[in-house]
Amino acid sequence: MVTDVQHFRASILTANEMNVKGNQYSFVIVVAGELAKDIAEDPSLLDDIAACEKIGAKIVVCENALSYFNIPLEKLDKRLYTTKNSWIYMFQLKDKGYNTLNV
Template sequence: MKNSILYITTLFLLLCGTSQLQAQDINSKKNNYVVLSKNIQQLKPVLLTANELAKEDGKNYGAFYVIICGKTENDISNNSDFNALLEEAKAQKVNVFVCGISLSKFNINPESLPSNLEITPNGILYGFQLKKKGFITLTI
């Protein structure tokens, strides 16, 4: 009888403790953002938005990611306007990613891209993974 009570109590504590850990993963104390875009021309307004959210959130502002997917990746190489925006993104600590699937589909050589762009193998999957981690998401 004593062993049954011990087992039930241990099981109860494990279940309660685990559910709180999962809730903490989802409810981050920081506001983290990810924007999935099919148009590189959207980077400028996204950076303006990131700047305003950083001011609005204050200490609660976390990470800000931009994931670019689709044919628009063709327009990145040797694009001085886009490179200037990437420098601005870096200064604002906004991480800009391109989708590896799109690079392959449109035969874009990753070496032709600016060095401060990060490549994620699958941009859509990465967006969902970030959403599961509690990121606030927007697709434009």
């Protein structure tokens, strides 16, 4: 789970170094906190979203965070997924056997 742009970009670099698509890994970046607002409003992050799509990393944005910052779901890029609660989503990933990291 990432909450700021710096760690978001570090997550993308990690996914790229792991060769997620080539190794057929499942790599999910769960976006929460201030980053949920940034990813909806900062056009400079569109290149990062495109990079995730290219390398096979999925981005899931917390709807509760969007609500907190008064960001409508319609403002999100169509390549992004959402979840009502990022904490519950992380627990569900853990239950499915994912390795998780909160930064």
